[in-house]
Amino acid sequence: MRFITEFRSSELSAGLLSQIRLRSRTPARLMEFCGGHTVAIFKHGIRQVLPATLEMVSGPGCPVCVTANADIDKAIALSQVPGVIITTFGDMLKVPGSRLSLQEAKAGGADVRMVYSTMDAIKIANENADKAIVFLGIGFEATAPTIAASIIQAKERGIDNYYVLSLNKLCPPAIRAILDSGEVRLNGLICPGHVSTVIGSHPWGAIAREYHIPCVISGFEPVDILQCVSMLVAQIEKGEARVEIAYRRGVRPEGNPEAIKLMEMVFEPAPARWRGMGELPASGLKLRREYQQFDAELAFDIIAEPACEPEGCICGDILRGTKVPQDCPLFASTCTPEHPVGPCMVSSEGSCSAHYLYGGSLAG
């Protein structure tokens, strides 16, 4: 398959691995921000083949996982409003809120529908003129422009029964919060691939300079990830700290100007609640005044009971990289992909799910 097989080449992987083993002298801890990278790293067994000098930790880059319980509760409360159809990406359905998951709300009679795209949500809105369609805006900068596009479309087509509950989050502020906290010592960042197709490399360049930490944007195939690690090792050994792109076929330094334009047209930065990190300033997106008619937060009186966390679950610590799934007393006992307690086990991009499915005894 074009752009896939070539980047899974064992010859190129072996070459990169030899280079990493040859060059890596300084003990270093690398964080992959993105949940897609976590899965790829586990699936291809990359942690197991890296030299002992390199330690990999997973970051908070799983949009479903970082959604705070209070926000899930809000979505569930919305699903109870008569005449409301909730539309959402599949992974959100099973995430337990404080008392219920959306799936359980659906079983209890709420109209909750899984969609692959905001285009599907718009279609549902168009076909159900007597209902209010709420799309749960979960995701990072790769998703936010697609939500913005749907809002612009709704406005242009005069679809007035479409609403978005904007729980969108921005990646650079979360990384900054992790670096500011100093809880985890990090020596290099594997920066997200798809988010960077939109925002480009400059926001990571600023982080590299300010925190003196090497930042390399990676693709999702084993050759991409090994190339990224090799570039990080080269910077670490030379004492450099700058942004580089190891995914040049997909990411341009300036990002995707059209996507940025639409995102900025519809949204403005706002504080957001992150699981495990609390409220971070300017780390989320809210609808601008010109698009407020589509804001579910304003259109409905959402009354949710105070949120609470499942007892014993350490998803928050795992998302900050301070603990690993094996530190959790619930991991692989009460909490499994079939019966998840915390979101990191629910989401296909969650750290606990990756450890459970691919980790084996070597993972840590």
Add this chain to the structure above:
Amino acid sequence: MCLAIPALIKSIDGLEAEAEIGGISRRISLQLTPEARVGDYAIVHTGYAISIMDQEEAEETLKILGEMASLVEESG
């Protein structure tokens, strides 16, 4: 959410396209990549093409890595 399989754009109708993703045909939006052309490979995220693959960059990367791999092999 990060479907990393590039989609081959088969036909374009306004800001929508028929694309082949791993052998399956799907309708995708080109609203974020209006520059897309038939024959391009796109990175598709939740139904929208968010980036068009740069084929030259891909070949360049593979060439550099290939040269590096043979050098490592010779010296190894």
